[in-house]
Amino acid sequence: xxxxxxxxxxxxxxxxxxxxxxxxxxxxxxxxxxxxxxxxxxxxxxxxxxxxxxxxxxxxxxxxxxxxxxxxxxxxxxxxxxxxxxxxxxxxxxxxxxxxxxxxxxxxxxxxxxxxxxxxxxxxxxxxxxxxxxxxxxxxxxxxxxxxxxxxxxxxxxxxxxxxxxxxxxxxxxxxxxxxxxxxxxxxxxxxxxxxxxxxxxxxxxxxxxxxxxxxxxxxxxxxxxxxxxxxxxxxxxxxxxxxxxxxxxxxxxxxxxxxxxxxxxxxxxxxxxxxxxxxxxxxxxxxx
Amino acid sequence: xxxxxxxxxxxxxxxxxxxxxxxxxxxxxxxxxxxxxxxxxxxxxxxxxxxxxxxxxxxxxxxxxxxxxxxxxxxxxxxxxxxxxxxxxxxxxxxxxxxxxxxxxxxxxxxxxxxxxxxxxxxxxxxxxxxxxxxxxxxxxxxxxxxxxxxxxxxxxxxxxxxxxxxxxxxxxxxxxxxxxxxxxxxxxxxxxxxxxxxxxxxxxxxxxxxxxxxxxxxxxxxxxxxxxxxxxxxxxxxxxxxxxxxxxxxxxxxxxxxxxxxxxxxxxxxxxxxxxxxxxxxxxxxxx
Numbered sequence: 228x229x230x231x232x233x234x235x236x237x238x239x240x241x242x243x244x245x246x247x248x249x250x251x252x253x254x255x256x257x258x259x260x261x262x263x264x265x266x267x268x269x270x271x272x273x274x275x276x277x278x279x280x281x282x283x284x285x286x287x288x289x290x291x292x293x294x295x296x297x298x299x300x301x302x303x304x305x306x307x308x309x310x311x312x313x314x315x316x317x318x319x320x321x322x323x324x325x326x327x328x329x330x331x332x333x334x335x336x337x338x339x340x341x342x343x344x345x346x347x348x349x350x351x352x353x354x355x356x357x358x359x360x361x362x363x364x365x366x367x368x369x370x371x372x373x374x375x376x377x378x379x380x381x382x383x384x385x386x387x388x389x390x391x392x393x394x395x396x397x398x399x400x401x402x403x404x405x406x407x408x409x410x411x412x413x414x415x416x417x418x419x420x421x422x423x424x425x426x427x428x429x430x431x432x433x434x435x436x437x438x439x440x441x442x443x444x445x446x447x448x449x450x451x452x453x454x455x456x457x458x459x460x461x462x463x464x465x466x467x468x469x470x471x472x473x474x475x476x477x478x479x480x481x482x483x484x485x486x487x488x489x490x491x492x493x494x495x496x497x498x499x500x501x502x503x504x505x506x507x508x509x510x511x512x513x514x515x516x
Numbered sequence: 517x518x519x520x521x522x523x524x525x526x527x528x529x530x531x532x533x534x535x536x537x538x539x540x541x542x543x544x545x546x547x548x549x550x551x552x553x554x555x556x557x558x559x560x561x562x563x564x565x566x567x568x569x570x571x572x573x574x575x576x577x578x579x580x581x582x583x584x585x586x587x588x589x590x591x592x593x594x595x596x597x598x599x600x601x602x603x604x605x606x607x608x609x610x611x612x613x614x615x616x617x618x619x620x621x622x623x624x625x626x627x628x629x630x631x632x633x634x635x636x637x638x639x640x641x642x643x644x645x646x647x648x649x650x651x652x653x654x655x656x657x658x659x660x661x662x663x664x665x666x667x668x669x670x671x672x673x674x675x676x677x678x679x680x681x682x683x684x685x686x687x688x689x690x691x692x693x694x695x696x697x698x699x700x701x702x703x704x705x706x707x708x709x710x711x712x713x714x715x716x717x718x719x720x721x722x723x724x725x726x727x728x729x730x731x732x733x734x735x736x737x738x739x740x741x742x743x744x745x746x747x748x749x750x751x752x753x754x755x756x757x758x759x760x761x762x763x764x765x766x767x768x769x770x771x772x773x774x775x776x777x778x779x780x781x782x783x784x785x786x787x788x789x790x791x792x793x794x795x796x797x798x799x800x801x802x803x804x805x
Contacts, residue, residue: 265565266555271669273779276554346782377666380560388684391677490562493635 228489229474231258232484234288234296234467236281239267240494241379241435242299245323245458250296250481252462255474258483259291263516265489266460268376270345270434274306277347281307283313283516287486288427293332294472295319297465301327301433301457302345305353319468325429326464327457328357334453338362341400341452342369344433345376352434368427372396372437379439380497389443397447439501445480485511518763521546521773522754523577523585525570527782528556530668530724531588532790534612534747539770540764544763547772548580551787552805554778557665559634559723563595566636570596571603572805576775583761586754590616590722590746591634596644614664615753616720616746617646623742624718627651630689630741631658633722634665643722657716661685661790669723669786678732686736691715718742728790731778733767774800 233253235246239262246260263269263284269277281303285296294342296318298311304322312320331340342354349371358365374392374426378384398405429450432438438456445454466473487494491511522542524535528551535549552558552573558566570592574585585607587593587600593611601609608666620629631643638660647654663681687694719741721727727745734743755762776783778802788795 265561267560268557271556271779271782272780276778322616329600374663374666374670374672381663383663383684388677388680391680395672489565490560493560493562509779 228294230257231292231294232259233469234258234261234285234291234293235299236284236296236303236304237262237435238269238280238289238303239264239380240498240501241376243498244435244438244456245299245461246483247502248458248462249465250483252466255471255479256481257479259288259293259486260388260483261288261486261514262494264433264487264494265516268345269300269302269306270347270373270376272302272347274347274351277302277309278307278310280516282310285311285315287514287516288329289315289318293318295321295465295469297461298322299435299461301435302347305348305351316447319472321461321465321468323435323457323461324353324357324433326460327433327455328354328361329464330457330460331358331429331431331455332362332365334440334455335365337425338365338366339425339427340367340429340431340433341427342367342433343372343375343396343400343437344369346371346373348433354431368400369433370396375440376434376436379501381438382497382500384439385442389440390446393440393443393447399451401448402428402437403448404481415448427452429455431455432457436501486514487511488514488516517583518761520583521545521548522758523547523574523580523582523590524549525573525577525585525592526551526589526724527558527569527592528553528669529773529787529790530665532787533724533727533745534586534588534750535772536791537747538586538754539772541755542762543770544768545770547770548582548775549772550577550775550803551777551783553776553783554805557634558589558591559636559662559665561591561636563636563640566591567596567599568804571599574604574609576803576805578604578607582607584610584754584758586750587611588724588750590724591636594637594640607691608761610750610754610757612724612746613642613722615749616722616744617643617650618753619718619746619749620647620718620744621651621654621746624626624654626714626717626750627654628714628716629654629718629720630716630727631656631720631722632661632664632685632689633658635660635662637722637741643720655656657689658722659685659689664729665723665725668728668790671786671789673728674731678729679735682732682736684730686733689716690741691739692737716741718744720744721746725790775803776800777803777805
């Protein structure tokens, strides 16, 4: 059983940032990565649709005799973990939201935490709930930063345009110079008791595309804010959770098998940037869900 | 038969720019608009997948007893018109590419025409072929400007960021100041005989989202270039094509029924901007394809 692969699922190529962290944290493991590229993005879809698609993808990965499933997509984690666990009874299923929320609660000094994510993730409130469950005194503000997804996919994740977009989204969230007055209370701020929040000291990148934009985000918000990238924290959570299910002698290098529901060529081209190493189109198998 | 509605299909809300033009050109007609919002965007998908989805959508619209179908999506028009016509035997099916290509050939003085569109439309080469079929001396250069879609959907279609993105994409296509030398020959330029092309005098907006960005595009390329928006030209083509199938006495106002495959709330919110008038979420029917 410990020789079985670990399934990794995302709506597209964003989850490759999580796969990269997993391969670093769990040397010698085999991975099967499925990107549902025919139906991406999930981030603008309703929770019902996301959950239906994610369950189909999880069942497809389960048919490859995986020992565990990592849902490497914030939107799918927010919408579908209970439904996936119900389908894959007994199999460890790890999402990216709990590990990210946990890391944010640990690194934040003030408990004032900002989350940026897709529309669907923000609207669903999963990060806000997960953070406040772990740290009831936390003040969480969240903002959908949908254009970051397109910038990352388009390879425009750094430079003046990416930095302008980062300022556009983050100025009011962090009350940066140029923000309208009273802008500390972002549109979807959840502030118990209605107190005016101080500026967040921690920013959660609540979408697997966003680590690509870390430089532009850092340029916008400065160096004082702690940035939590759920890829690294999820990889550690997977290691802790799997324990004895991991390979005993990880002498071999990690190996990955790539599956996609559309265009292996595009998966390889865009995905190589996210993984940080070249994927050949011929290494990507086209499957139908 | 002339009282039957006209079906209008798009991958999402972009086609509402075409619907708006149709309603203006064909007063008194009834329209049924279907946005396949659960599976958008089509612009990054393979032609096979786009064609499969578009045929399903066309069949769904045909079940509403429409008298004609307008494929108000450039990507779907490029990939699926023959397959849709095969399925809907005998029904007039009008796409947006031929009308746009025709208009470009008529307004261009030099025959040097630039096309901007989604990745899938550019890669498929449908505009390039349609233009050169109508005007064999034309020189066509095409560029995918994928981020325009996200900017339009996000409501960031005007202002400094939209203008920066427009300059990013269009500088080399139009050899604008700041373009690298020799940049007149854009990446996907089709130049018969290998001659160095002069700067295009006409720009085709080959995606139904792009009319939203006309101001930012104009700011980037200046006032001399003619911009062809296929929405208006398609509406005229539909009027010419349908002729006696149109209502004889168009005294009534146009009416529209909206169908979407996901989130009526988002369709209404984002779609209102594209249609230029408010759509209520309760006016959008959720259907499954």
